[in-house]
Amino acid sequence: MREGEADPGLYDFRPYRDRTPIRWPDGKSIAVWVSPNLEYYEIDPPANPHRKSWTKPHPDVVGYAHRDYANRVGHWRMAEVMSKHGFPGSVSLSVALCQHIPEIVADANARGWEFFSHGIYNTRYSYGMDEAQERAIIEDSIRTVREATGQTIRGWLAPALTHTPRTLDLIAEYGLTYTCDLYHDDQPGPVHVKSGKLISMPYSLEVNDHYGFFIYNMSPRDYADALIRQYDRLAAEGETSGTVMCIPLHAYLIGQPHRIGAFEEVLRHIAADGRAWITRSGDIADHFLANGYDSAAADAARFAENGR
Numbered sequence: 001m002r003e004g005e006a007d008p009g010l011y012d013f014r015p016y017r018d019r020t021p022i023r024w025p026d027g028k029s030i031a032v033w034v035s036p037n038l039e040y041y042e043i044d045p046p047a048n049p050h051r052k053s054w055t056k057p058h059p060d061v062v063g064y065a066h067r068d069y070a071n072r073v074g075h076w077r078m079a080e081v082m083s084k085h086g087f088p089g090s091v092s093l094s095v096a097l098c099q100h101i102p103e104i105v106a107d108a109n110a111r112g113w114e115f116f117s118h119g120i121y122n123t124r125y126s127y128g129m130d131e132a133q134e135r136a137i138i139e140d141s142i143r144t145v146r147e148a149t150g151q152t153i154r155g156w157l158a159p160a161l162t163h164t165p166r167t168l169d170l171i172a173e174y175g176l177t178y179t180c181d182l183y184h185d186d187q188p189g190p191v192h193v194k195s196g197k198l199i200s201m202p203y204s205l206e207v208n209d210h211y212g213f214f215i216y217n218m219s220p221r222d223y224a225d226a227l228i229r230q231y232d233r234l235a236a237e238g239e240t241s242g243t244v245m246c247i248p249l250h251a252y253l254i255g256q257p258h259r260i261g262a263f264e265e266v267l268r269h270i271a272a273d274g275r276a277w278i279t280r281s282g283d284i285a286d287h288f289l290a291n292g293y294d295s296a297a298a299d300a301a302r303f304a305e306n307g308r
Contacts, residue, residue, distance in 0.1 A: 012300030020295035022242035028277035029238030039094040074255025085267040089113035090281035098148035114280040117141035119159025172196040178285040188288040202244040224262035235275040
């Protein structure tokens, strides 16, 4: 390795084709979880010197109102389709939503959805935070979600995907068991932290509806086709060793009237296929911690001993 290019050591290298197989419950080859991002965006948030919240000068009424469509309309349309086809949500939650629009959180909780933290607001970033500030966000997330839903969060997706070098160590210290912030694998794996056990939960930018519609300029039909192709390939590979497919969603995008029909076809396809363990992220984490974590750690040690 070249000088100045040190590996940060977040996780070990384990070749995809040389791992102890993962086995999901009931012989399923793929664990599928849907992650609705239930978010709250401030119309005129405090400025962060490292990143602007909106591309336009504040207040960005258009950006704010477009995203608020999720909480007024899109969530309900998306949630009803998910429930119809038997897909629980694993919610990436802007925790402030518990106070701003508690009806959304109550509806998701009544559907049996799981909650994990996506920070307080999606317009406030971790860049530049000191340790006390970051601890306050984690503690606020745990307390607020517990008070609103009775659930204790077990997972983390950093607000607007922003981090500090201490983020992973801190969430593990507070007892969280998985992070969605590492996009490096199609299976769970151990993450190196100072205390506790933390695993990486496969989350996707490639089939995230934000990337599909904003970055790749996909039509609803193209996006649905990409999800089906993602599922079919991972389900086939999972026959050898269980894989994970995450479908990250934003209701202001997928909940639009002209998109929801194509997305419903995806859910129908996966539900009818028979190879999927349709579940929640916390259930995947629990199963892997109990049945796959030690084997994954042993694989890493074996590969390191044999040399790269």
